[in-house]
Amino acid sequence: MPVLGQGVVRERADAARNRQRVLAAAQRLFDESGVDAVTMDDVAAAAGVGKGTLFRRFKDKGGLAAALLGQHETDLQRRILTGPPPLGPGALAAERLIAFVEAYLAYVVAQVDLVLMSQNSTPGARHQTGAHAFWRRHCWHLLAGARVPDPDLRADVLLAALTAEQVRHWIRDEGRDPAVLAATLSAVATAVGARDPRHTD
Structure with a gap:
């Protein structure tokens, strides 16, 4: 997915139609059978396109x-x-960081299996997407605005806690309530965004 502000490559009309057919078929199959049970062959057959395509x-x-x-x-x-x-x-950096954690967690919870598949399809896949670059840059910007030390590392720590694998473990294996989880992770974000009193400019 392109990060907002980057150019978007225009598709031929037939390629765009095929893409929409494939995505519609994949969504239907994932909804019916679960992400893990569906193969690429299943999607190709349901969409009426060749496997090579x-x-x-x-x-x-x-x-x-x-x-x-x-x-x-x-x-x-x-x-x-x-x-x-x-x-x-328009809000303070600390408030925006908490709002991001809550909104991003809601996004992951709503489609956790798809997010997990996109993040774990290949080694390091999570770090190679434009979307992850956007989330990381946003967290870095807020943490740098709060003038905390090492905002890069803190952004990585915060996003690591929000991976689909971790979120799915919490809500499915441990049965944690998403609302309670959001409140706890908001407190984590507050701690991550707090300046170390030992640190001086």
Whole structure:
């Protein structure tokens, strides 16, 4: 998914139609059978496209998951950039960081299996997407604005706690309530964004 503000490559009309057919078929199959149970062959057959076409366009199920998540990610990015505070501009950095954690957690919880597939399809996949670069840059910007030391590392720590694998473990294996989890992770964000009193400029 392109980060907002980057150019978007225009597709031929037939390629765009095929892409929409594939994504619609994949979403239907994932909803009916679960992400893990669906193969790329299943998607190609349901969409009526050749397997070669499917693999060239999406590479693997992780690519399919990322494409399906694109609209959700773009919506969240837009709210961060131009929406009302505290998620959007106009609030203190600490308030925006908490709002981001709550909004991002809600996004992950709503489609946790798809997010997990997109993040774990290949080693390091989570770090290689434009979406992750956007989330990391946003957290870095807020942490740097709060003038905490090492905002890069703190952004990574915060996003590591919000990975789909970790969130799914909390809500499915441990049965944690998402609302309580959001409150706890907001407190974590507050701690991550706090300046060390031993640190001086």
